[in-house]
């Protein structure tokens with residue numbers, strides 16, 4: 508077996524790194540691009556199948572490398588067809604991802620960090636605190652592990668949303684490295700329009716994202732209509748208040764037909780009044796943007812409830828009347844706690860014993 512002695516993971520290296528690697532072995536640079544294509548477009552995990560390479564090069568690579576995805580530790584199917592995955596990383600850390608099939612496409616919601624430090628009050632992941640950042644290999648690997656588990660073929664129309672555990676912009680470089688592989692015509696070939704990064708509003712990194720040559724669509728988790736309300740729900744607002752956040756959004760360079768998305772988790776009696784809707788419309792005035800209204804998923808442990816449906820409709824209507832396109836998004840996977848804001852790996856699974864008293 509070629510891979511018996513391998514120690515390092517080849518999966519997650521980008522095109523340039525693979526070209527450098529090929530040259531280290533005395534091979535031409537273009538061999539690196541062939542490996543890239545085999546790993547990410549052909550989804551090969553067995554180095555023996557990289558048949559563009561000579562047998563001796565494959566053997567040398569296999570002495571050092573294997574192609575390793577996160578391990579599917581558990582898959583929890585929902586009644587609505589979606590599945591919550593618990594994926595185990597090489598150090599035993601566990602992250603979550605959600606598979607949501609629809610008629611003509613599949614959406615994967617993936618994590619960028621194990622846990623999260625941002626501490627949004629309505630979010631289960633916040634209860635874990637930040638365990639650690641994920642590597643590009645671990646971010647990408649969630650997509651490949653689920654594609655393999657679901658036996659997805661290369662024609663499956665995939666949407667990727669970075670809305671799982673973690674704040675993607677607080678793990679900027681690995682997230683962008685993974686996105687570049689996903690979007691590469693020689694990699695996963697997912698157009699930028701079908702990759703969405705959702706942020707709580709880390710302003711300096713929004714500016715950085717604006718300068719990236721390959722960038723996904725941007726979604727901002729808004730969830731409030733005043734600074735006071737937002738700071739109570741999202742402590743990050745104290746550092747990055749609404750006026751500055753919206754100024755960064757106004758400066759953000761949108762491509763033709765691109766819209767910013769603002770996510771707004773509706774919390775009964777907290778941020779769902781008509782006045783809130785009017786203030787949101789005012790905040791977003793003049794922005795090329797749409798709003799996704801996400802009725803909160805009630806669950807044990809957090810002191811919030813789902814608003815009554817007529818109030819959700821009224822909120823949407825007020826925004827629409829003010830010319831802000833607004834869509835009600837009913838989260839999928841509610842019965843398996845895979846819905847927006849509900850991803851959490853049980854503390855006992857995710858934390859080392861000495862951490863469990865936090």
Ligand code: SF4
Nearest residue numbers: 623625626627630673
């Ligand atoms: S909503 Fe997102 S940014 Fe906020 S705590 Fe949860 S995972 Fe972190």
